[in-house]
Amino acid sequence: MEPLSWNIYRYRLPFTRPMRMLGRNLTFREGLVLQILDTQQKCGEGEIAPLEGVHQENLEDAERTLLSILEGKEVLSPEFPSIRFGLEMAWNVYLANIHHQKLIPKNFSALPVNALMTSDVENIDEFAQHQRQSGFKA
Incomplete structure (x- = not known):
């Protein structure tokens, strides 16, 4: 080496x-x-x-x-x-x-990306709903 x-x-x-x-x-x-x-x-x-x-x-x-x-x-x-x-x-x-x-091998399939929850506690439900509407599953 x-x-x-x-x-x-x-x-x-x-x-x-x-x-x-x-x-x-x-x-x-x-x-x-x-x-x-x-x-x-x-x-x-x-x-x-x-x-x-x-x-x-x-x-x-x-x-x-x-x-x-x-x-x-x-x-x-x-x-x-x-x-x-x-x-x-x-x-x-x-x-x-x-x-x-x-x-990463060529035949590697896509890996789903999760949303990062960064909102304040008061706004977390609204933030999560927005992320779901944007296409995130988790």
Whole structure:
């Protein structure tokens, strides 16, 4: 296997409107994109984006721990699921690229998308009805 290098990119994307989640109004989403790269410029990317109130780690902890793992100073701990997800995603995409395969097979059938319920409790019935009328089944 070829030697690998890596890049970490930080992003912050504003929402078009606030999203209510876990008692908070979120106005943006932020995270990290990990890119692993070989000498032939084949790469894989993975996203690390812990959600406040869901994950124990915040973005700064995740970035610091990720760097420590990539530098071989620390091993991946089960207490950081967002980091594990990003590392596994980057590695699986990289493996698919070097083997000229797709992660999703050609004969993959469509997967239904569910609506994300983000309304205030007072408006949830109206919001759910609107989503059903828009074609969402769940």
